[in-house]
Amino acid sequence: MAEKSATGQNGIEYVVETANGALLTVVQGAEPAIAVNEKVLVIYGQRSRIIPYKGQQ
Numbered sequence: 001m002a003e004k005s006a007t008g009q010n011g012i013e014y015v016v017e018t019a020n021g022a023l024l025t026v027v028q029g030a031e032p033a034i035a036v037n038e039k040v041l042v043i044y045g046q047r048s049r050i051i052p053y054k055g056q057q
Contacts, residue, residue, distance in 0.1 A: 014050060016040060026050050 009029050016024045024042065028049055034040060039053040 014040075016042065016050060018042070024048075 040050040
């Protein structure tokens, strides 16, 4: 993977559909693992990340 050569770790590409229907692509390390259709929290910044959403469903 291209990400591995740049950072020395494996990366996973996630495609996230936001609440308003927009699609967002995020590449990040394999941990924490995020399952298909699992709700996530998007952390925006210079390097956006996603983490599992632990709030109320």
